[in-house]
Amino acid sequence: MNDQQMxxxxxxxxxxxxxxxxYPKLEETIQTxxxxxGGGITGITAAYLLAKENIKVTLLDAGVLLNGTxxxxxxxxxxxxxxxxDEFIQHFGLEKASQYYKATTEAKEFIESTINNYKxxxxxxxxxxxxxxxxxxxxxxxxxxxxxxDQLEIDGEIRxxxxxxxxxxxxxxxxxxxxxxxxKYLKTLVKEAEKNGVQIFENTTAVDVExxxxxxxITRDGxxxxxxxxxxxxxxxxxxxxxxxxxxMYQDRSYxxxxxxxxxxxxxxxxxxxxxTRSIRATKMNGxxxxxxxxxxxxxxxxxxxxxxxxxxxxxxxxKFDVTEIPFRWSAQDxxxxxxxxxxxxxxxxEESVFVATxxxxxxxxxxxxxxxxxxxxxxxxxxEYEELYSPQRFQADPALRKFTxxxxxxxxxxxxxxxxxxxxxxxxxxxxxxxxTRINGKRTGVYKDKEEKLYALxxxxxxxxxxxxxxxxxxxxxxxxxxxxxxxxxEVVEGPAKRPLPKIVLKETK
Numbered sequence: 428m429n430d431q432q433m434x435x436x437x438x439x440x441x442x443x444x445x446x447x448x449x450y451p452k453l454e455e456t457i458q459t460x461x462x463x464x465g466g467g468i469t470g471i472t473a474a475y476l477l478a479k480e481n482i483k484v485t486l487l488d489a490g491v492l493l494n495g496t497x498x499x500x501x502x503x504x505x506x507x508x509x510x511x512x513d514e515f516i517q518h519f520g521l522e523k524a525s526q527y528y529k530a531t532t533e534a535k536e537f538i539e540s541t542i543n544n545y546k547x548x549x550x551x552x553x554x555x556x557x558x559x560x561x562x563x564x565x566x567x568x569x570x571x572x573x574x575x576x577d578q579l580e581i582d583g584e585i586r587x588x589x590x591x592x593x594x595x596x597x598x599x600x601x602x603x604x605x606x607x608x609x610x611k612y613l614k615t616l617v618k619e620a621e622k623n624g625v626q627i628f629e630n631t632t633a634v635d636v637e638x639x640x641x642x643x644x645i646t647r648d649g650x651x652x653x654x655x656x657x658x659x660x661x662x663x664x665x666x667x668x669x670x671x672x673x674x675x676m677y678q679d680r681s682y683x684x685x686x687x688x689x690x691x692x693x694x695x696x697x698x699x700x701x702x703x704t705r706s707i708r709a710t711k712m713n714g715x716x717x718x719x720x721x722x723x724x725x726x727x728x729x730x731x732x733x734x735x736x737x738x739x740x741x742x743x744x745x746x747k748f749d750v751t752e753i754p755f756r757w758s759a760q761d762x763x764x765x766x767x768x769x770x771x772x773x774x775x776x777x778e779e780s781v782f783v784a785t786x787x788x789x790x791x792x793x794x795x796x797x798x799x800x801x802x803x804x805x806x807x808x809x810x811x812e813y814e815e816l817y818s819p820q821r822f823q824a825d826p827a828l829r830k831f832t833x834x835x836x837x838x839x840x841x842x843x844x845x846x847x848x849x850x851x852x853x854x855x856x857x858x859x860x861x862x863x864x865t866r867i868n869g870k871r872t873g874v875y876k877d878k879e880e881k882l883y884a885l886x887x888x889x890x891x892x893x894x895x896x897x898x899x900x901x902x903x904x905x906x907x908x909x910x911x912x913x914x915x916x917x918x919e920v921v922e923g924p925a926k927r928p929l930p931k932i933v934l935k936e937t938k
Contacts, residue, residue, distance in 0.1 A: 431686075432753065433741060434755060434756050439498055440712065441609060443755070444712070445608075445610040448492075448617070449629065452630045453652070457652055458653045459485040460655050461482055461483070462485050462643075462644045463486040464488075464660060465488065465495070466488035466494075466627070467791070468609065468613060468791060468795035469795040469798045471493075471616050472613075472800075473660065473803050474486045474616075475617075475799075476799060476803040479623060480807050484624070486627045487646070489630070489661070490629065492617065493610050493613060496662055498610065500792065501721050502710075504535050504538055504605040504793060505601065506531035507558065507583075507601040508531070508788065508789075509558065510700055511527075512527075512575040512579060513568075513574070515768075519766075521578060530797045530816070531790075534792075534794070534797040535604070538796060542607070545615050549615075550611065550710055551605060551607040551612075553603055553604070554604055554708075555695050556600065557598045557696065559595040559599075560598070560699060560701055561594065561595055562701045565701055569585060573599055581601060585598070586598045589695065590695050592690065632646060632926075633647075636668075636781055641653065641780070642655075658802055659774065659785075663922065663923035665923060665926070666781060667774075668774065668775055672770070675764060676762045676770075677762070678760055678761070678910065679762070680724065680906075681723060682723045682758045682901070683757050684741060685712075685719055685756070686717070686719075686753050687717065688749050691716065703723055706720070717754075718748070720744045722743075723736035726908070734900045741753065758901060762785055763786060763788045764788070768816065769784070769785065769788070770784070771818075772818045772819050772820075773818075782805070801813055801817065854882065859878050860903075861875070861876060862876070862903075864898070872885065875898075875916040882934055884931065889907040889909065889912050890925045891924050892910065899913070907925070910924055911924075
């Protein structure tokens with residue numbers, strides 16, 4: 428078996444295979460009806476839907492469109508979100524569990540009808556989705572989940588094999604799901620939204636919302652987007668106003684390899700029930716199968732050196748399949764709420780004109796789409812049948828209270844650990860394309876050396892709430908173990924909740 432080399436730098440296949448339009452930076456204060464922050468599937472779909480209703484929409488992105496979680500997804504369009512339906516029946520009751528399935532199915536059908544309507548060539552295909560296991564511990568859980576399928580009238584069944592050449596002890600199939608190339612699909616929605624008057628600005632960071640008679644989005648440069656409604660579709664809500672979303676969710680990273688093999692992919696989408704997670708599907712690359720091997724999730728900023736997660740996926744792929752090439756690797760960051768249901772709706776109890784959509788728990792294609800439909804319905808019609816289910820103001824004592832305690836105990840542990848850490852690592856021995864944490868003038872400092880041996884030094888104290896960031900070797904970022912903020916090696920914010928960059932530290936020459 429050949430030991431294939433992984434790409435030196437992470438780059439998702441989706442972005443590499445599509446040429447997207449570019450948009451200017453916002454350079455002035457403007458007026459609109461709806462201001463949307465975030466150019467992923469939620470923000471773009473909402474802009475498209477609202478513009479069709481002759482509503483004036485302005486969309487802002489802190490970077491470029493579709494370079495966040497949407498651009499780093501595995502792009503499964505499915506209502507099978509792991510072993511979730513029995514859990515939802517137990518915690519919320521049969522009616523709400525049924526609503527969740529109905530909402531995700533509605534999102535799937537919306538995507539399919541939009542593709543058909545515009546004849547979008549986006550590698551869309553209907554596929555069966557499988558949760559499989561090789562662990563005796565999960566056999567009974569698959570059986571229990573199958574009974575939940577029966578209660579909810581979901582088309583599925585237990586099987587003892589799968590089409591993929593992979594040994595399994597049991598598998599639960601949900602039939603007639605789908606997959607696609609998300610950027611090819613969303614590029615068309617962007618085009619249609621622009622036809623209907625949507626203004627788009629890139630490299631425009633929103634930092635707050637201010638209120639007078641109506642809300643206004645404030646950008647980092649001090650410009651304002653004055654509007655009637657604001658939609659925070661920025662993955663982590665850029666606007667909090669004492670809603671404490673950072674304490675009601677946790678951020679989770681996972682990894683993907685794009686591989687080529689000598690085998691033909693048999694169809695279907697697959698994910699295992701146990702840890703470590705292994706997700707498998709395929710897409711087309713130049714007419715050939717590109718297998719997407721995903722998994723290895725962990726809380727952001729915590730755990731082992733991140734390049735080891737890519738290596739673990741590589742070892743799995745080479746052990747199970749005849750790998751000939753690994754042309755792509757990338758990672759994604761996802762948010763999970765206290766009770767695993769997304770937060771979709773008004774950001775706070777008293778601010779009906781500012782909406783959030785977050786906490787999609789790795790299933791953003793369907794959850795992001797239904798979020799756009801819920802919020803656009805609220806703006807246009809004043810209501811949506813799913814608004815109570817996803818309300819950000821809900822709080823279930825079970826399991827939310829236990830999860831709230833667990834998340835914030837973990838935050839406290841990592842905050843204390845970072846402050847007590849004692850390190851005087853030497854910069855002199857640092858290899859190119861590597862980083863270390865040291866102390867400079869008594870201050871904890873992160874130092875990265877690029878391939879040309881230029882040094883980048885940053886204060887490692889996260890600008891959100893003061894935790895100490897850690898180096899992410901797989902993606903060359905500084906990641907916060909408390910609330911999941913991520914920063915580039917030059918200090919710029921890559922992921923919130925942090926809004927301000929890490930301060931740069933001037934280094935004396937080292938010889």
